[in-house]
Amino acid sequence: MTDITGWPYESGRGFNFRFTKRKLIALACIAASIAVPPLLFRSTPFLPSHIALNIAVGVSFILMALSLNVLLGYAGQISLGHGAFLGVGAFASGLLTSKPQLPVLVGLLVAAVVGALFALVLGVPALRLRGLYLAVTTIAFAFMMEESLFRWEPLTGGSAGLELPRPLAGTFAFSQHADYLAFLLVFLVGFWLFDQNITRTKIGRAFNAIRWDEKVAQGFGVPVASYKILAFVLSGALAAVAGALYGHLIGFINSESFAFKSQPNYSLLLVIIVVIGGLGSRSGVAVAALFYALLPRFLEFLQGWEMIVGAVALIDVMARHPGGIAGAVRQRAEKRGEKKARGDLSSTDDDELPKLPKLPRPAGLPERPEILTGSALLEVHDISVTFGGLKAVDEAALTVHQGQIVGLIGPNGAGKTTLFNAISGFVKPEGGSAKFLGRELMDLPPHARARLGIGRTFQQIGLTKDLSVNENFLLAQHVAADYPVPKGLLYTASAGGSERAMRKRATDAIEALGFEAFTDTPVRNLSHGQQRLVELGCVLVTAPELLLLDEPSAGMSPAAVENLGERLREIRDDLGRTVLLIEHHIPLVLDVCDYIYVLNFGKVLAHGTTEEIARQPEVIGAYFGEAVA
Amino acid sequence: MGQTLITGLATGGIYALLAVGIVLVFKGSRVLNFAQGEMGTFGLFIAFWLIERQNLPWIVGALGAIVVVAGIGFAFERIVVRNMGDAPRLSVAVATIGLLLLLFALELKIFGPSPQILPGPISGLGIKVAGFFVSPTQILALLTAIGLGIALATFLKRTDFGLGVLAASQDPGATRLVGVPLARVSAFTWALAGGVSAMAALLIEPTVGIFAAGFMTGLFVRGLAAALIGGLTSLPGAFVGGVVVGIVEAFIQQRYVQSTFPGIGSVAVMVVIVLVLLVRPQGLWGKAAV
Numbered sequence: 001m002t003d004i005t006g007w008p009y010e011s012g013r014g015f016n017f018r019f020t021k022r023k024l025i026a027l028a029c030i031a032a033s034i035a036v037p038p039l040l041f042r043s044t045p046f047l048p049s050h051i052a053l054n055i056a057v058g059v060s061f062i063l064m065a066l067s068l069n070v071l072l073g074y075a076g077q078i079s080l081g082h083g084a085f086l087g088v089g090a091f092a093s094g095l096l097t098s099k100p101q102l103p104v105l106v107g108l109l110v111a112a113v114v115g116a117l118f119a120l121v122l123g124v125p126a127l128r129l130r131g132l133y134l135a136v137t138t139i140a141f142a143f144m145m146e147e148s149l150f151r152w153e154p155l156t157g158g159s160a161g162l163e164l165p166r167p168l169a170g171t172f173a174f175s176q177h178a179d180y181l182a183f184l185l186v187f188l189v190g191f192w193l194f195d196q197n198i199t200r201t202k203i204g205r206a207f208n209a210i211r212w213d214e215k216v217a218q219g220f221g222v223p224v225a226s227y228k229i230l231a232f233v234l235s236g237a238l239a240a241v242a243g244a245l246y247g248h249l250i251g252f253i254n255s256e257s258f259a260f261k262s263q264p265n266y267s268l269l270l271v272i273i274v275v276i277g278g279l280g281s282r283s284g285v286a287v288a289a290l291f292y293a294l295l296p297r298f299l300e301f302l303q304g305w306e307m308i309v310g311a312v313a314l315i316d317v318m319a320r321h322p323g324g325i326a327g328a329v330r331q332r333a334e335k336r337g338e339k340k341a342r343g344d345l346s347s348t349d350d351d352e353l354p355k356l357p358k359l360p361r362p363a364g365l366p367e368r369p370e371i372l373t374g375s376a377l378l379e380v381h382d383i384s385v386t387f388g389g390l391k392a393v394d395e396a397a398l399t400v401h402q403g404q405i406v407g408l409i410g411p412n413g414a415g416k417t418t419l420f421n422a423i424s425g426f427v428k429p430e431g432g433s434a435k436f437l438g439r440e441l442m443d444l445p446p447h448a449r450a451r452l453g454i455g456r457t458f459q460q461i462g463l464t465k466d467l468s469v470n471e472n473f474l475l476a477q478h479v480a481a482d483y484p485v486p487k488g489l490l491y492t493a494s495a496g497g498s499e500r501a502m503r504k505r506a507t508d509a510i511e512a513l514g515f516e517a518f519t520d521t522p523v524r525n526l527s528h529g530q531q532r533l534v535e536l537g538c539v540l541v542t543a544p545e546l547l548l549l550d551e552p553s554a555g556m557s558p559a560a561v562e563n564l565g566e567r568l569r570e571i572r573d574d575l576g577r578t579v580l581l582i583e584h585h586i587p588l589v590l591d592v593c594d595y596i597y598v599l600n601f602g603k604v605l606a607h608g609t610t611e612e613i614a615r616q617p618e619v620i621g622a623y624f625g626e627a628v629a
Numbered sequence: 630m631g632q633t634l635i636t637g638l639a640t641g642g643i644y645a646l647l648a649v650g651i652v653l654v655f656k657g658s659r660v661l662n663f664a665q666g667e668m669g670t671f672g673l674f675i676a677f678w679l680i681e682r683q684n685l686p687w688i689v690g691a692l693g694a695i696v697v698v699a700g701i702g703f704a705f706e707r708i709v710v711r712n713m714g715d716a717p718r719l720s721v722a723v724a725t726i727g728l729l730l731l732l733f734a735l736e737l738k739i740f741g742p743s744p745q746i747l748p749g750p751i752s753g754l755g756i757k758v759a760g761f762f763v764s765p766t767q768i769l770a771l772l773t774a775i776g777l778g779i780a781l782a783t784f785l786k787r788t789d790f791g792l793g794v795l796a797a798s799q800d801p802g803a804t805r806l807v808g809v810p811l812a813r814v815s816a817f818t819w820a821l822a823g824g825v826s827a828m829a830a831l832l833i834e835p836t837v838g839i840f841a842a843g844f845m846t847g848l849f850v851r852g853l854a855a856a857l858i859g860g861l862t863s864l865p866g867a868f869v870g871g872v873v874v875g876i877v878e879a880f881i882q883q884r885y886v887q888s889t890f891p892g893i894g895s896v897a898v899m900v901v902i903v904l905v906l907l908v909r910p911q912g913l914w915g916k917a918a919v
Contacts, residue, residue: 078719125903132661133912136857137902143850144899147892158891261846268663268726275723307734315727319709322716 031189035182042178052177053249054297059184060246061293062286064266065273066191067238072271073280074204075231076211077126078135081142082239083267087258088145089115089240090247091156094164097248103169104183104248111244112237119236123229139260142267146259161254164247177249184245191238194489195282198234201488201499202474202481205467207231208280209475212464215426219462220538221450221479230485276317278326287325377402377546377578378423383432385418385602392418393429394602400546405572405579407589407610410599416582417459419599420548423580424456425449436546451479455544459551461531465524469515469534472523473506476538480505509541528555536567546578547571553585561588568592590614631761633883634876639767640836641875642774646829647845647852648859648867649781650822655861656798657818658710660721664728665826666849671732672698672827673840674740677747687750695827701732702823706816736842749835770832777825778868785864794818798862851878854898858905860912869913877901 038055041047068082092114093107122141126134151158166174174180198204206227209217214224247253256262273292277285299306321328378400385393393415400406408416421427423434425446434441441449456462463472481488481502483495510519513533523531532552539547552568553561565588571577572592583589589596589610596613598606606613647665654662672694680690705728713721751765785791793809794817805811826845833848834840855874859866881897905913 125906129906132655132861133857133906135661136853137906139850140854140899140902143847144892144895147847147895151891153891260850261843263843268729272723272726275720279719304734304738308731308738311727311731311734314730315709315724318716318720318724318727319712322713322720324720 027193031186034185034189038178038181038185042176047178049177052181054294056177056181056184056249057246057297058290058293059181059188060242060249061273061289062188063184063191063242063245064239065270065277065285065289066195066282067235067242068270069274069277069280069282069285070195070198070207070238071231071235072274073278073285074198074207074211075228076207076279077228077231078131078271079122079138079232079235079267080135080271081122081138081140081145081267082235082270083258083260083265084142084145085115085118085236085239086243086246086266087150087253088118089243090164090253090257091150091162092240093244094162094247094253095155097165097167098163101165101167103167104174105168107248108241108244111240115240115243116233116237118240119232120229122236123232126228126232127225139267143260146255146261150258151255156255158255161252161257164251164253166248166251174248180249184249187241187245191242192282194238197489197491199282201491201495202478202483203227203230203485203488205471205475206478208467208471209464209478211280212466213462215446216458216462216464218426218446219424219450219456219458220476221447221542223445223447225445234489272314276314276324278324278329281324281326284324284326284329375402376400377437378580379435380419380423381433381435383419383422383429383434385415385422385427385429391602393422395432396599396602396604397432398597398604398607400578400580401595402545402578403572403576404594405568405581405592407593407596408580408582408599409584409586409589409596410605414599415602416599417550418602420456420550420580420582423449424454424548450544453545454548455539455542455546456548457532457535457539457550457552459554461523461528461535463523463531463535463538465531466522468518468520468522469510469526470506470519472534472538473509473541474502476541477502477505480542505541509537513537529557529560532556540571540575540577543575544577546580548580550582551584552581553583553588561585564588565591633879635761635763635767637876637879638872639763639770639875640833640879641855641872642770643829643833643871644848644851644855644874645774645868645871646777646825646832647848648855648871649777649864650825650829651852651856652859652861652864652867653818653822653825655856656794657815658706658721660710660718660725661853662819662822663722663725663849664705664732665822665852666845667729667732667843668698668701668823669826669828669830669848670840670842670844671701671736672823673747673830673834673844674736674745676827676831677740677745677840681745681747691750691827691831694831695824698827699820699824701728702819702821702826703816706819710819711812711815733842740842742841744839744841746839747834748838764836766832766835773828773832774868774871777828778864781864790814790817851898854902857902858912860914863912863914866912866914874898874901 038047038052042052064082064086067085068079071077071079071082089108089111093104093111096102096107096110097104122138125137129137150156153160156162166180168174168183174183198207206217206222209220209222210224210227210231217224217227243258247257258266260267269292273288274285276292277288296306296310302309317324323330376399378398380396380398382395382397383393384391384395396415396419398406398408408419410416418427422429423441425441425444425448429442432442436449436452436454439452441452444452450456464475467475481498483492483498487495507519510516515530515534515537518526518530523534526534532555536549536552549568553564556564568579568581569592571579581589581593590613593610596607596610597604598613606616647669650665651662654660654665675697676687676690676694678690679685679693680687685693705725709724709728710721713724749766750769756763756768785795790813793804794814796804796807796809797811797814801811804814829848829852830840830845834844837844851874852871855870856867857870858873859868859870877897878894882894885893
């Protein structure tokens with residue numbers, strides 16, 4: 001079954017988590033080894049209570065910062081109100097452990113659920129809002145929480161506050177800071193592994209793609225709306241747990257503990273930590289969190305000067321290293337690797353284009369349907385798109401037959417790319433229909449169209465340019481990653497198997513392209529021609545039935561364009577794919593296309609076989625000022 | 630009813646001043662200035678020092694505060710924002726959080742944490758208009774907001790430099806090509822933003838009577854709400870947004886004054902934001918997506 005609704009939870013078989021024994025033992029060992037030292041040294045001079053408390057505060061800050069990193073660092077959605085989530089978690093867990101005296105673990109579980117629910121409420125406006133609009137909405141949310149719900153005395157005790165005890169089970173409670181530190185360290189390991197599972201599965205890649213460009217993400221079949229909500233929910237739940245753990249550590253919270261006006265202002269502090277650490281860098285964020293948690297505690301004797309110096313230092317660090325700690329480290333590494341990389345770059349000449357990967361259909365996708373060569377693959381009827389008063393596409397109609405390369409030509413502004421966007425779902429046409437394999441596309445969101453087997457390239461290169469070639473090839477296989485999101489978060493055996501298959505496939509594709517040397521090179525460091533090739537490879541990696549190519553020759557050298565013709569024929573003849581091609585380079589079009597549509601002012605002006613169009617030099621001459629053929 | 634409307638209009642005018650500062654900086658540098666509110670608080674401390682400690686007249690203190698805070702905005706643009714040229718806007722925003730923290734720390738270090746008292750320029754019950762009382766500060770707030778609005782509109786639409794400011798927010802590259810000194814435009818917006826922030830603080834303080842470090846945080850959020858409702862890049866939008874937020878808040882507070890549920894005004898502001906943005910994700914006057 002294909003799941004074209006794209007809701008990540010529904011795309012697989014039911015729940016059957018299979019933890020292997022080895023995995024469980026390994027997990028227990030890591031957790032135990034990290035939690036044992038504080039227990040061993042409790043009430044000894046090696047770990048005095050106040051030191052244990054300070055370390056525990058540091059660990060709590062790491063947990064809080066990691067929660068925001070998921071949302072801001074990975075998915076690129078700004079929350080300036082994360083303090084509210086900390087507060088929600090702390091109050092939820094505090095109420096359950098203080099009044100009904102339930103164990104801390106129950107409190108934490110409920111905190112996670114409540115945090116996730118609040119995040120869901122905040123995530124819904126996020127679907128419509130971007131950038132600053134979203135940021136300001138999150139501030140308003142936090143402000144509302146602190147001025148109303150947190151001050152509602154029947155619930156939270158208002159400014160009189162709430163005591164947070166630390167009962168574990170029965171009569172045992174974490175009375176000593178060292179014991180609680182051990183407990184926190186287990187959570188640190190848990191958060192860390194959970195976070196790793198996000199980044200090493202399709203979930204993290206989908207987040208990254210959304211941060212880079214939502215259209216690119218949708219082009220690769222990522223259901224952007226669902227993943228945005230998912231990022232909010234994960235982040236909100238993690239923040240609530242972190243806030244609850246912190247609340248139980250400090251033992252008392254009130255309505256002002258997590259307020260925007262309080263010192264510290266956790267909402268802004270977490271943003272500072274994530275940005276200083278380096279967006280999306282786990283270790284960078286952890287280092288920054290420790291720094292911000294501990295340094296002020298050791299500098300209190302400076303009586304206010306430390307705040308002044310700290311603020312100036314923050315401005316200075318941001319001005320010098322806008323990418324934070326991780327950004328600075330990466331820059332140094334890149335500088336060191338620059339010489340070597342430059343040598344590699346020159347070895348692959350743009351003129352000498354390698355072969356495209358010839359890959360079978362991935363296992364995660366439905367069986368390739370029986371299509372007769374020559375039958376209509378894509379039928380577009382009377383599509384119109386209007387921008388303001390301008391008709392960009394005016395009742396355009398075209399048919400693409402299986403196994404053909406169909407050219408779409410016309411002068412700049414003729415509406416070619418707009419028509420592409422209408423077919424792939426990025427713009428909404430006023431009317432008309434587009435059927436792919438007999439299925440109406442217009443009711444489907446873009447990512448679902450990609451899942452059906454329509455791959456496309458973009459004029460500006462549809463890749464996540466900050467990520468490496470390999471990571472882009474993994475992202476491109478999003479539609480083939482058939483495991484449900486919860487399994488990915490827990491990295492179950494089936495998710496792991498699927499990921500391994502995808503990595504193998506990415507390696508094969510990169511090898512076929514001859515790009516092994518660039519496997520870990522960020523795409524932005526490649527030449528334009530190389531980026532084009534990687535993009536083509538990424539589109540082909542899931543073996544889509546139809547390829548929409550938007551000016552693939554743009555920015556290529558003449559020799560490379562000639563080679564591109566070879567590759568396009570290869571896509572048609574060897575891979576058996578169908579291509580709809582926007583191109584300005586007329587010799588290329590006449591060389592490879594079986595059928596050509598000429599578009600101007602949004603209307604289809606002429607269409608026919610390449611021979612027929614080539615016999616009308618006035619058509620071509622009118623648009624390109626020269627008679628070709 | 631009418632009384633509440635007047636209260637709402639007067640506070641709305643002050644929110645509008647803050648919103649104008651936020652919009653100006655956003656137009657000039659595409660960045661959210663988190664220090665917008667705290668710059669105003671810092672201005673209050675300057676005014677307090679000049680008026681209460683040096684025994685200068687109110688107007689001198691106020692002007693001094695406006696000039697100093699405008700200077701802070703100008704200096705921050707020159708030293709930090711300009712050098713961050715192509716850096717991610719979020720990093721620049723975090724740098725403005727740094728400025729917020731710096732001002733806050735300076736206030737604490739110099740004046741201490743306890744609240745200070747700064748009386749308003751005019752005292753007394755105010756005048757009765759059509760059966761409603763209007764306090765002197767309310768009149769002053771309204772007049773300042775209206776006056777500043779007219780002055781800004783005239784300046785931006787009627788002078789070459791003003792048109793440059795408007796153009797720069799649309800397309801910085803093209804603006805530079807036609808010979809507008811972009812650097813000066815950006816510095817100017819920051820200075821102006823600092824100035825209006827100080828004005829807003831000076832006008833709102835008398836209604837509370839006392840102030841301390843962090844005084845403007847709540848107002849900053851309301852100014853943000855106003856700017857957002859207006860569309861972030863629109864100055865008329867900022868004025869309308871401010872008035873909308875002020876009036877909605879005044880009415881809700883008046884209606885639910887007996888409510889045991891706290892912060893009903895804040896809830897109302899949040900609901901208004903969400904409703905406006907659900908209908909118009911770009912705000913009422915906003916154009917391009919950010």
